[in-house]
Amino acid sequence: MNARTFQHSHAAHCESGVMTNLLRHHGVNVSEPLVFGLSSALSFAYLPFIKLGGLPMVAYRMPPKAIIKGLQKPFGIKFRFEKFSSPEAGQRRLDALLQEQRVVGLQTSVYWLPYFPEDMRFHFNAHNLLVYGKEQDEYLISDPVGEEPVRCASADLSRARFAKGVLAPRGLLYYPKHIAHKEVAPGDVTSAIKKTVRIMHAPIPLFGVRGMRTLARRIEKLNPAAEDTGHFIGHVVRMQEEIGTGGGGFRFLYAAFLQEAADMLSRPALAELAEQLLAIGDDWRAFALAAARMLRGRDPMEPRAIGALLRKQADAEYKFFHALKGAAT
Template identity: 40%
Template structure:
């Protein structure tokens, strides 16, 4: 069974899956920036007590699944989402949905994805892809971060759907239950709700010291103490983790800021407020600074630099980024709708 499905390449996997599934369901207006913005995807959190690949958990986006969930909720699209304890039940359910004509989004681990370059295979379980068909015991996969579709075996798909570890997917799949017609007015309302959600998650007090813009400045201050507390080698590995999560997992810190800036530019077509265009420039500036910080961090963990002053500079980059994003989200908060 092969469905009529149009592969869409995207900068980030969940954005791409969201756009691919919803376009297939009839939402023609949706783009990657609109999905990311309506889904309030921009975030930051630093959780030092949790470890992935021997480094602290650092994320530059919301929890996996929320972009799809929030976008569908904002556009009033009914969704089915399911996890499994049985591998056989997971395969049966997937096959039934394909037989009904539903392409299905799956959360997977990337380590055993056969078409991923070896350099990008490590234990990370929050990747998303679309299964859109089955042929001769194999599955047809549209992975938004790849330029073409791929074919994987039933065993390979089962292996990545039931990867172990942090954020284990447990066979999770999701899809829109029915085709819908979404109006431009619904897109407009979705933009407003997405901005309000993102403002709340980034600059309201509930985030505490580890999340939102507070989390960015908190991390910047911590980085300045890593050299003395951890030693140069371990501190360098922590910075390597930050760069890995920023630049290699999905689109990371800088890329997400560019996408959010693009979202505000596209939002201007639906809600012609010139503030959007000016604030968009601030997110571009933030993205540029995240990228600059990543290059500096790479110099430290590769041993080219490593003095205390280098760690101070790295921390100062994050403190500056935090203020740029705090100012930008405050301006979004103050827009009169």
């Protein structure tokens, strides 16, 4: 696999996009939805004790690296992960791997990447991108959330790789050492779906449907007159729509996966469920719109109404994943 033949493609989400481009480079024909679904990446989590800029962590997907690790079993991939104690060592190793014509995945901060739009640069440390070459002092980068490949000066990339804070990447780089098979077995698809159902139905009030209800309770208690209330619900919407989710908190991306799975397994029931999830995704968008209108003052601020919408999503998703379990068994 020569890094010069590398092809960049645009993706909704950084980690699934990186893995799609990386697997395709190694001759595995996958789509981003397949990568996302096969690694059981869909989720919901409300973690009030982890703060990002003073606001609680709200995630619509599994934790960072879940997608990379989730693909190890279905494709029999052996990945090599390396972290470094110093930026110098990290850069030396990256340069050596690029010399061998490897395409290398990196975990980085978003804030220190100069090619990102200024207003999108926040201190978020679990961004993923691929490096496929170096010319003079610039790395050739395939950032899947961008339409085209970009270039980044080595000092900037180094800073982004060794940013500190929550989820600090510590220079993490990764590449596949060995890929056992290039076809997906039907059993891997159904067990990935069943895993997602288990996560969404988890009996812990911070994850899945129960996590949504806990967050709804928290939102309902917010004071409509307080300034922080707007920031709080705006933050939830940002995590749902802005952070590269493909819209509707990854629900549209997962619906695309279910369509693909329906064809692969010849199970039309999964395609019907994809339609249902599409409708749920549209309701997530309506939730975001309602929250944004209140934040802008176009509608009066009513945290109870936002909480009620979120509860409705939780109920719809509970039923949906119950049906999905039946269709995947």
